[in-house]
Amino acid sequence: MKNFLIYLTLILIFGACKSKKLSKSNEFVQEKHVQTNAEIEYKNAYFEATKEKTLGNIEQASKYFSKCIQLNPTQSFAAKYELASIYAQTGRLPEATILAKEAYDSDIANEWYAGVYAQCLQRQKHYHDAAKVLEKNARLNKNKPDLLYNWANALTLAGKYKDALKVYDEVEKDLGVNQEIIDQKQRIYLKLGELEKAAEEIKKLVELNPHEPRYLGMIADLYNVNGQHQKALEYFEKILTIDPENGFVHLSLADYYRIQGSNEKSISELKKAFANTQVDIDTKMRILINYFEISEKDQSQLPLANELLDLVVKSHPNEAKTYSIQGDFLYREKKIKESRDAFKKAIELDNSRFVIWNQLLLLNSELNDFEDMYNSGKQAIDLFPNQPNLYLFTGLACMQKKLHKEAIEYLKTGVDLVIDNEPLKAQFYSYLGDSYHVVKEDDKSDNSYEQSLKIDPNNVYVLNNYSYYLSVRNKNLDRAEEMSKKAISIEPNIPNYEDTYAWILYKQNKYDDAKFWLEKAIANGGGGNATILEHLGDIYYKLNNIDKALEFWNKAKLKGGSELLEKKIKDSKLYE
Numbered sequence: 001m002k003n004f005l006i007y008l009t010l011i012l013i014f015g016a017c018k019s020k021k022l023s024k025s026n027e028f029v030q031e032k033h034v035q036t037n038a039e040i041e042y043k044n045a046y047f048e049a050t051k052e053k054t055l056g057n058i059e060q061a062s063k064y065f066s067k068c069i070q071l072n073p074t075q076s077f078a079a080k081y082e083l084a085s086i087y088a089q090t091g092r093l094p095e096a097t098i099l100a101k102e103a104y105d106s107d108i109a110n111e112w113y114a115g116v117y118a119q120c121l122q123r124q125k126h127y128h129d130a131a132k133v134l135e136k137n138a139r140l141n142k143n144k145p146d147l148l149y150n151w152a153n154a155l156t157l158a159g160k161y162k163d164a165l166k167v168y169d170e171v172e173k174d175l176g177v178n179q180e181i182i183d184q185k186q187r188i189y190l191k192l193g194e195l196e197k198a199a200e201e202i203k204k205l206v207e208l209n210p211h212e213p214r215y216l217g218m219i220a221d222l223y224n225v226n227g228q229h230q231k232a233l234e235y236f237e238k239i240l241t242i243d244p245e246n247g248f249v250h251l252s253l254a255d256y257y258r259i260q261g262s263n264e265k266s267i268s269e270l271k272k273a274f275a276n277t278q279v280d281i282d283t284k285m286r287i288l289i290n291y292f293e294i295s296e297k298d299q300s301q302l303p304l305a306n307e308l309l310d311l312v313v314k315s316h317p318n319e320a321k322t323y324s325i326q327g328d329f330l331y332r333e334k335k336i337k338e339s340r341d342a343f344k345k346a347i348e349l350d351n352s353r354f355v356i357w358n359q360l361l362l363l364n365s366e367l368n369d370f371e372d373m374y375n376s377g378k379q380a381i382d383l384f385p386n387q388p389n390l391y392l393f394t395g396l397a398c399m400q401k402k403l404h405k406e407a408i409e410y411l412k413t414g415v416d417l418v419i420d421n422e423p424l425k426a427q428f429y430s431y432l433g434d435s436y437h438v439v440k441e442d443d444k445s446d447n448s449y450e451q452s453l454k455i456d457p458n459n460v461y462v463l464n465n466y467s468y469y470l471s472v473r474n475k476n477l478d479r480a481e482e483m484s485k486k487a488i489s490i491e492p493n494i495p496n497y498e499d500t501y502a503w504i505l506y507k508q509n510k511y512d513d514a515k516f517w518l519e520k521a522i523a524n525g526g527g528g529n530a531t532i533l534e535h536l537g538d539i540y541y542k543l544n545n546i547d548k549a550l551e552f553w554n555k556a557k558l559k560g561g562s563e564l565l566e567k568k569i570k571d572s573k574l575y576e
Helices: 002-018 037-054 058-071 077-089 093-106 111-123 127-140 145-157 161-175 179-191 195-208 213-225 229-242 247-260 263-275 281-297 299-315 320-332 336-349 354-367 370-383 388-400 404-417 422-438 442-455 460-472 477-490 495-507 511-523 530-542 546-559 565-571
Strands: 019-021 028-030
Touching (some): 077 093, 145 161, 161 179, 195 213, 213 229, 229 247, 247 263, 263 281, 388 422, 442 460, 460 495, 477 495, 495 530, 546 565
8 A cells, every 4th residue: 555655646746747737727638748768767767766765765766766867867856856865864975965966056946956955065064155055045935934044054054153143033033933043043142252142032032931930040051151150040049939849940059059169058959959859860860970979089978979869769769760879879888788678679660671680689699698699580581581690690599599400501591692701601601510510410510610711711719619529539630730739829828729739639649748738728727627627637547647637537527527527536547
């Protein structure tokens, strides 16, 4: 149906072009004319071009308009205009300008031809030439204010401000007082340094709408920005007379008093604005973010920032953005649980923002609240199934809840979603290595760790865990020793890492070296670790020092120890 309507429209256009008026009556007869093949081909091409343009197929339309010009290069001005318009839109300005000029030269009174030609000139910064084209066109088409307006705009771009003002005055005579024209004129007066004339323009709007505070606010802001602060204050006070609850005036007055150096009055007006429900949340958020940044450098501003935040919470209790920024403030103050609760409230009001879910899961991680991380992570994945971070957090929560098979499923799905983020991918493989180890899929665990280290060879966590698990299985001990040694060189004096290295040495029958590293681990704070104490006891046993072995086994027993520890102590014998 759409194509049929296009066809019907074009038939009517071409039919109208062929009719000829014969008398003062309304009778018309069809002009007799036998069309040539070239004329028929031209009309068909123009028809196809117009159809494709209407359908939005610009490339195809361009081809057909170009064909029209090839068929009739000296007369196809409508096609040249259409093709110039397309070229102007697609950035081919030099070609557009040539075609537009040819169309314009054929009929300088045609406002469409003049318009596209002027547009091409302006986009190439030939403002004076564009103004001349639009002037001539406006003078040839009387009583068309829109053409005068275009000419005035061109004069403004050309820097002919006084000439532009005269033309805007002509438009105003035809249309009456119009805010769009007022805005243009006041900008010109400000460029000319004529502040009072700029104000006079806005006062025209006030005269027409004496009870509209917005126009009074425009004059007040105009005076305030340009240093006429006393005059600005007069208009701010007029607004409050008309509209005492106008929150935006309080914002303007806050700026006014700040510029005047009256900080107490400025803060008072700012608080009134923040308590006012008419001032939108986004405006308040912009100001709060500014205070958030300022208070990071100047702690004395923090009480005011928090007070403003409390006012936002009271005035916009049902806005998710309120609790989002509250969460940011609380997090900066190390109030992690309160921050988490604020983000949860934001999600209750609006669950459509991924960044809030991500922050919630991060805070749950810091709080070690893996139950909430697990539940929130699953909800977030339902809403944002293509966000890999969510699978990482949820997989971690599963690991902490001992749900390792479920963790593996989340982690496998998540790692396939990672694009252009190698550190994140390495983290996925690290967690997969841990979970595969727990479910005793050792080959998959080893492969996952290797994938992680291929991306980040210096990941101490993976180096330590992978090497320890290899030593427990008594497998590939040379590789285990290499990784563990690298871990303690990257992060020295960490008891757990030193214990891992010692245990690998123990598995290699290097008992004296193992003893050295375990004693070092204890000296670095590992004396309260049952595993480290028990391992040292095992090494003493291998060194035939049974008394020392029993001493450290008994110390380990006080801290916990392995399932075999009681049997070791009872029988004074090493069991592995």
